[in-house]
Amino acid sequence: MTESVPLTWEEVARVYGRKIYNFAYRLTGNSDDASDLVQEVLLRVRKGLASYQPGSFEGWLWRITRNAFLDDVRRKNRRPTAPLPDEVDRWDRASAPSADLEYGRISIGDDVQKALLELPVEFREAVVLCDIVGLSYEEIAQAVAVPVGTVRSRIHRGRKLLRESLT
Amino acid sequence: MSHGGDQISAYLDGELARPEVDQLFSHISSCGRCAAELQHFQSVRSAVRSLPLLELPPGLVPEVDAELIPLHRNRGFLVGAAAAVVALVIAIAAILAPSTAAISVEELNSRYGARASLDPAFGPAKVVVPYVGEILE
Numbered sequence: 001m002t003e004s005v006p007l008t009w010e011e012v013a014r015v016y017g018r019k020i021y022n023f024a025y026r027l028t029g030n031s032d033d034a035s036d037l038v039q040e041v042l043l044r045v046r047k048g049l050a051s052y053q054p055g056s057f058e059g060w061l062w063r064i065t066r067n068a069f070l071d072d073v074r075r076k077n078r079r080p081t082a083p084l085p086d087e088v089d090r091w092d093r094a095s096a097p098s099a100d101l102e103y104g105r106i107s108i109g110d111d112v113q114k115a116l117l118e119l120p121v122e123f124r125e126a127v128v129l130c131d132i133v134g135l136s137y138e139e140i141a142q143a144v145a146v147p148v149g150t151v152r153s154r155i156h157r158g159r160k161l162l163r164e165s166l167t
Numbered sequence: 168m169s170h171g172g173d174q175i176s177a178y179l180d181g182e183l184a185r186p187e188v189d190q191l192f193s194h195i196s197s198c199g200r201c202a203a204e205l206q207h208f209q210s211v212r213s214a215v216r217s218l219p220l221l222e223l224p225p226g227l228v229p230e231v232d233a234e235l236i237p238l239h240r241n242r243g244f245l246v247g248a249a250a251a252v253v254a255l256v257i258a259i260a261a262i263l264a265p266s267t268a269a270i271s272v273e274e275l276n277s278r279y280g281a282r283a284s285l286d287p288a289f290g291p292a293k294v295v296v297p298y299v300g301e302i303l304e
Binding site: 113 | 172173175176177180182207208210211212214215216217218220221222223224227228
């Protein structure tokens with residue numbers, strides 16, 4: 001992982017935009033929410049770059065990204081008509097087929113994506129940051145602000161639940 | 168030791184230190200349950216990692232498109248490309264001129280080089296074919 005800091009937020013968008021979108025899509029299960037999240041993250045990056053302190057850029061960026069995701073989940077949960085946490089996943093899954101059809105890249109009956117959406121959020125984000133984004137445990141720990149041991153445990157427990165869901 | 172537990176995932180992710188790897192495999196060699204777990208977790212990990220990498224929806228980040236063809240950088244590129252083509256034309260002329268054309272390198276440079284630097288529409292596609300042809304006449 002690179003530790004160099006892109007000079008502009010446009011560079012961040014160009015280099016990381018697709019990764020952020022894939023992170024968001026795998027967590028939310030639909031293109032609309034993923035797109036909203038990408039824009040929100042880039043907005044926060046633009047605001048935050050001015051005060052960015054040299055360090056782990058990956059950790060900084062993915063902390064912003066997962067915080068934006070969690071804020072979105074919390075905002076939906078606050079709405080009177082919003083579904084409860086477990087139902088967020090069902091709601092997301094319900095809208096997934098249109099995104100799948102639109103881009104034609106994954107099948108409508110994508111069992112792995114469905115299984116991901118059934119995971120508790122903390123396990124889902126750990127698995128996605130590891131297996132989709134490709135971060136190390138240390139980088140995930142920085143992004144999620146938990147010890148590396150917790151990351152290790154969450155990834156393992158997440159995979160265990162995935163296995164149960166897929167078999 | 169107890170069963171492999173989250174050491175199995177850590178091993179698959181390359182996050183296990185060498186002593187822990189040795190310890191894990193020492194255990195797995197005599198524990199069918201953990202040997203099976205290792206295979207199962209490897210399958211799950213591969214399944215997630217084999218999810219396709221999706222493209223960004225078109226227009227989601229307009230600045231990304233703009234970044235690919237920035238106005239100033241593009242203009243600089245065209246001028247540079249035109250200058251490079253002119254230099255190539257001059258080089259060809261220097262080789263061919265003594266026997267095939269009564270035109271000097273200086274004349275080519277002043278005639279076409281000046282035009283290339285002044286005329287923004289003077290692009291590489293317009294330069295290569297006609298001017299090489301002229302030189303060869």
